[in-house]
Amino acid sequence: MSVLVFVEGLNGEVKKSSLEAATYGSQVAQQLGTTVTAVAIGEVKEDALARLGEQGISKVLYDGDERLSQFVANAYVKVIAKAVEQENARVLVFSNSNIGAAIGAKLAVRLNGSLATNVTALPKIEGDSFTVTRGVFSGKALADVALTADPKIIAIKKNSIDITSGGGTATVENISAELTDADFSEKPKETVMQETDGVLLPEAAIVVSGGRGMKGPENWHLIEDLAKELGAATACSKPVSDMDWRPHHEHVGQTGITVSPNLYIAIGISGAIQHLAGVNSSKVIVVINKDPEAPFFKAADYGIVGDAFEVVPKLIEAAKALDK
Amino acid sequence: MKILVCISNVPDTTSKINFTADNKEFDKTGVQYVINPWDEYALTRAIELKEAKGGTVTVLNVGEADSEPNIRKALAIGADDAIRVNAYPKDSFFVAQQIAAVAKENSYDVILMGKESIDFNGSQVHNMVGELLGIPAVVPAFKLDLLDDSTARLEREIEGGKEVVEVKLPFIASAQQPMSEPRIPNMRGIMTARTKPLKVVEPTGADTKVDYVNYSKPEKKGGVKMIDPENAGELIKLLRNEAKVL
Ligand SMILES: Cc1cc2nc3c(=O)[nH]c(=O)nc-3n(C[C@H](O)[C@H](O)[C@H](O)COP(=O)(O)OP(=O)(O)OC[C@H]3O[C@@H](n4cnc5c(N)ncnc54)[C@H](O)[C@@H]3O)c2cc1C
Numbered sequence: 001m002s003v004l005v006f007v008e009g010l011n012g013e014v015k016k017s018s019l020e021a022a023t024y025g026s027q028v029a030q031q032l033g034t035t036v037t038a039v040a041i042g043e044v045k046e047d048a049l050a051r052l053g054e055q056g057i058s059k060v061l062y063d064g065d066e067r068l069s070q071f072v073a074n075a076y077v078k079v080i081a082k083a084v085e086q087e088n089a090r091v092l093v094f095s096n097s098n099i100g101a102a103i104g105a106k107l108a109v110r111l112n113g114s115l116a117t118n119v120t121a122l123p124k125i126e127g128d129s130f131t132v133t134r135g136v137f138s139g140k141a142l143a144d145v146a147l148t149a150d151p152k153i154i155a156i157k158k159n160s161i162d163i164t165s166g167g168g169t170a171t172v173e174n175i176s177a178e179l180t181d182a183d184f185s186e187k188p189k190e191t192v193m194q195e196t197d198g199v200l201l202p203e204a205a206i207v208v209s210g211g212r213g214m215k216g217p218e219n220w221h222l223i224e225d226l227a228k229e230l231g232a233a234t235a236c237s238k239p240v241s242d243m244d245w246r247p248h249h250e251h252v253g254q255t256g257i258t259v260s261p262n263l264y265i266a267i268g269i270s271g272a273i274q275h276l277a278g279v280n281s282s283k284v285i286v287v288i289n290k291d292p293e294a295p296f297f298k299a300a301d302y303g304i305v306g307d308a309f310e311v312v313p314k315l316i317e318a319a320k321a322l323d324k
Numbered sequence: 325m326k327i328l329v330c331i332s333n334v335p336d337t338t339s340k341i342n343f344t345a346d347n348k349e350f351d352k353t354g355v356q357y358v359i360n361p362w363d364e365y366a367l368t369r370a371i372e373l374k375e376a377k378g379g380t381v382t383v384l385n386v387g388e389a390d391s392e393p394n395i396r397k398a399l400a401i402g403a404d405d406a407i408r409v410n411a412y413p414k415d416s417f418f419v420a421q422q423i424a425a426v427a428k429e430n431s432y433d434v435i436l437m438g439k440e441s442i443d444f445n446g447s448q449v450h451n452m453v454g455e456l457l458g459i460p461a462v463v464p465a466f467k468l469d470l471l472d473d474s475t476a477r478l479e480r481e482i483e484g485g486k487e488v489v490e491v492k493l494p495f496i497a498s499a500q501q502p503m504s505e506p507r508i509p510n511m512r513g514i515m516t517a518r519t520k521p522l523k524v525v526e527p528t529g530a531d532t533k534v535d536y537v538n539y540s541k542p543e544k545k546g547g548v549k550m551i552d553p554e555n556a557g558e559l560i561k562l563l564r565n566e567a568k569v570l
């Protein structure tokens with residue numbers, strides 16, 4: 001019996017969300033008094049994998065088959081299923097990314113296991129009972145769910161686990177699931193990555209977000225400059241992407257993406273309940289709005305009532321003055 | 325072209341979320357239910373495809389009788405017929421098995437769902453159904469076009485970018501913005517919806533894999549600290565020294 005963590009790579013490095021998964025997996029292994037192994041697929045550098053020892057991973061199984069550099073669900077599932085069998089894994093930990101959620105769902109069916117996505121905390125394990133807490137009702141509530149089958153598959157919400165460090169070095173071994181061309185029949189035609197010099201929104205620890213109060217796309221340099229100074233990703237409200245001021249992948253909320261950064265700065269956003277649904281699990285929320293009655297202030301930790309066009313330049317100046 | 329659209333019946337996006345006194349169940353008192361917003365993107369895209377290529381759109385809900393107003397709404401928006409699997413949607417695996425059972429019986433060319441349900445927030449059902457039926461699930465897709473009678477071209481979001489995928493029919497896709505522009509039912513739609521077929525079927529004896537044992541609400545925030553706009557730079561210092569997030 002052991003714990004298995006699936007690790008995703010980005011530009012050869014291990015994604016931050018996967019470091020969170022590795023930390024979570026190690027802590028579950030400690031609770032269960034067992035070992036934790038990671039499985040990595042695609043283009044990830046060996047030294048990046050070895051550094052997973054920092055999070056308590058002792059061994060990494062790696063499949064560097066070139067065909068796996070793009071995500072192909074069936075092929076990925078096969079490799080992970082092989083690792084599950086080899087390690088006799090009882091608990092599988094993923095990040096709740098698009099890839100993690102997809103593989104988790106497929107594995108749950110294939111291995112007859114229990115799946116919980118959007119998990120926010122370590123499990124409670126008592127005898128045979130294994131319960132995790134997950135976000136439901138778009139961040140407005142939490143549910144405790146008992147995972148009644150094995151393996152237990154857990155996809156953890158981003159930014160809900162503090163990454164630990166200080167462990168050792170992991171050994172890296174190869175694994176191969178003897179994939180055939182048929183396993184790649186759903187291979188994507190084309191992958192287009194966004195042009196970004198900054199941080200990816202779903203992974204970001206800090207998000208600077210603009211709403212209709214920004215008046216137009218020509219003013220977005222204010223949002224971008226502040227984001228750049230803070231090492232943040234940029235986001236927007238729904239009307240902003242509906243009007244094509246910003247691309248759709250930046251739209252957060254009930255019908256956009258959900259983010260849970262350490263810091264969310266909302267500028268010229270009123271704070272409609274559908275917007276809050278996508279950001280309400282952020283640790284610290286800052287609201288800048290010229291209307292003191294804007295509902296967003298009720299959900300905020302810090303607020304400034306003022307005109308964004310006067311306030312944001314001051315913030316950029318102050319951020320520049322910070323020693324980084 | 326036979327298209328199946330799976331719709332979930334969920335609390336309206338503005339609902340206050342409360343639970344029964346023992347925290348074991350969602351408290352429906354005073355809550356308005358709507359078609360899951362993401363499923364509306366799937367539904368309208370299905371209707372657009374039908375309008376362009378011919379065929380039928382069937383909506384499917386796994387739910388109890390109280391979902392019927394929203395099933396009728398989907399018919400009013402333009403679906404041709406509906407199936408309700410008469411069961412409380414206990415967990416994603418249970419729902420996926422019901423959808424897979426209906427799909428096996430009727431062999432649809434395209435199965436559309438939403439990116440995620442806004443109550444369970446699982447993002448699970450589509451890939452589970454895909455695995456149960458052995459067909460691809462393209463999740464989350466924001467563009468869907470049929471190239472010919474046997475191939476579709478989709479664009480899906482991945483972290484940090486997008487992928488263009490071509491799949492053979494049949495396949496599953498989950499919809500998100502901007503796949504389509506949801507429609508409001510018109511008077512004629514509402515009238516004809518009343519007589520469109522809504523078949524109620526009993527669930528297959530499927531099992532569940534998780535148990536919802538308890539609900540709670542996140543801790544309330546401690547209140548907002550206001551900063552003078554003249555001294556806006558002070559905020560950055562507080563974020564570093566007090567909140568410790570910079
Ligand atoms: C089913 C459904 C789903 C939805 N999903 C989403 C979603 O996922 N995400 C989302 O964001 N919305 C969503 N919405 C829309 C939501 O209800 C709001 O309409 C939207 O969030 C408002 O966007 P906004 O705050 O940018 O604009 P507004 O509500 O117009 O607010 C603009 C704010 O800017 C302030 N402002 C104006 N000028 C300035 C200035 N110079 N300086 C500072 N502040 C200024 C104003 O005081 C105001 O508070 C959804 C709605 C529905 C019905």
Ligand SMILES: Nc1ncnc2c1ncn2[C@@H]1O[C@H](COP(=O)(O)O)[C@@H](O)[C@H]1O
Pocket residue numbers: 330331332333360362363384385386387413416419436437438439440441442444445446447448449450
């Ligand atoms: N009870 C249900 N009945 C029909 N379809 C559902 C049901 N629950 C979820 N779905 C579909 O599955 C998608 C993903 O749901 P979920 O996995 O719960 O996030 C939804 O957007 C719906 O299209």
